[in-house]
Amino acid sequence: MHYDVTITMHTxxxxxxxxxxxxxxxxxxxxIVT
Structure with a gap:
């Protein structure tokens, strides 16, 4: 389930x-560099 949520959120x-x-x-x- 966590995997599915992660994929959906990532998409x-x-x-x-x-x-x-x-x-x-x-x-x-x-x-940061400046």
Missing amino acids: TFTQQNFDLVLNLFETFNFW
């Missing part, structure tokens, strides 16, 4: 927020 997360989170990580990494 939804990827479809809706992957670009946003990727951008957020890039911004955060830039802030």
Whole structure:
């Protein structure tokens, strides 16, 4: 059951927020480096 929930969340997360989170990580990494 945990596996199914993880897959569903991952799929939804990827479809809706992957670009946003990727951008957020890039911004955060830039802030850390700078």
